[in-house]
Amino acid sequence: MLDGETLQHEFEGEFENEFEYEVQNEYELQNEYEGEEFLGNLVGGAMNALGLGEGESEYEGEYESEAFLGTIRRLASRLKPILPKVAPMAARLVGTAIGGPQMGAAIGQMLRESEYEFEYETGMQGEYEGELTGEFEYETVPQTEALAEALAGAAAKAQNEAEAEAYIGAAVTRVMPTKSPAVQKQIPSIVKASAQLTRGLRKHPTTRPLVRIVPTVALRTRQVLDQRAAQGQPITRPVVAQVMASQTRNALKSPIATARILANSAKAAQKMNQPSAPARKKARSGL
């Protein structure tokens, strides 16, 4: 029988492999399709001429969605046992970083009160399918940009804490441009909280890939704060702490939502890290 530590190592390896290789392979497959773009255009032109273009693209889109959905489902199943432990801790870290220990404790209390509901939601296997459909319908959520995702990916893989936090600082400010002066004043607090969150998530190899959620948390926090500022509500430090802690918890609340953020992040970062078109052409011609 395996002891606790061995099981833990096995689990870590499984999670890392699932995330790093399975998702990467998925996008490599997509890149291959992109590499055949020229041929695809020729075929597409012929299909359009025959009035079949629309059907073809619909089929491709459907295929891509299915593959993506499968990846998310597999990732979600591995995230499921981790998230109930990580989500409250991450939210408390954010609350403490911005509002101090008292605010962190208050947020902790708030989370404890809603713990039953959270456990219930994550524990329900049947919740998966419905949630999955909901997630795919919820396409209006703006995505974080590729550079921020690439920087967050670098933070997850960085060799030391300081370098990781430098990457995450850059990723967070990348998604933070705002027209509201009140929100702008809070950017350093959000950077500080993001650094703490990164540190907390990087602490354990199993939770390290979750660093990729940080730009999404920062972006959603900024959007909520912008809305509040537009309504004339004050943007104080406790408000920022509360909003960012709740966005952190939301990002880690359900395995499907988290898996979707991670997969989208990897996809965006992959695109960012791809060589430019002339470089690809050069490589193909063997020069």
Next chain:
Amino acid sequence: MMYQQELETLDRELASEFEVGMNETDREFEYEYESEEFLPLLAPILKAAAPMAIQAIGGLFRRRRRRPQREFEMEFETPLNEFELEGEYEGDPFIGNLLRGLSGAFGGDGEFEYEFEQQPEAMPEFESTAANEYEVMAEHLAHMAAQSQSEAEAEAFIGALIPTVARGLGAAAPALNRIAPRLIRPLSQAGQALFRNRRTRPLLRTFPRIVQSTMSSLAPRARSGQPIDDRTAARAVASNMARVLGSPQRTAAILRRSRRVHGRRCSACGSGKRLSCSVNF
């Protein structure tokens, strides 16, 4: 289970870390380096700090040992006399030349060799130029880096100022998106070296200027289609760092401007009170 226990203890550790306030002595040197009368004090600091920061960037081109993960638990103070370079730098030849030029400059004879040519910089004009909102934010982030409680947190603020400075450069920003990620590692290395001693921490406030001049010097290369790899970016950072930290007058002028620009927004810095500006910005 080990995993759960570790997460719980992590939570407690980080909470207790935040309860420890910032040491007053960390800000002791902030004001002294800006005044002309303190230039004799600044020169010996720079003589040790400038080569140290540039050598740290040069370390990117050597085989590095894997560093422990829990660095924030091992924050330490390095006495300035330990900054002296130990032996010759054997890595990137450009960094080696830069280090020799620096030691010559502080000794009185040598000159720097710059790979990245820039327009001559007139300090009086630079000091009186109006600051845009991105510059104010960059200055604030640099202040936060200098006042951080841990090395890793300081790095977060240094990383954060890169996109901020890039936005402030306006038309060049699209090309800079490709450059910015390459600057993080060299700046992070130099930042770590300067943060480790409380006397050199205020020098982190020169980073917005260093980042700005580095991006300005690399942007034409990026626009003309020349590749910008990690080595090119690190050399550009090291070159601009030598330009700034190699001259006490230039460093003092940058620190003065930093204080003035930031002080307009930050009530603590504007009033000259030694308070944490993070709560007053």
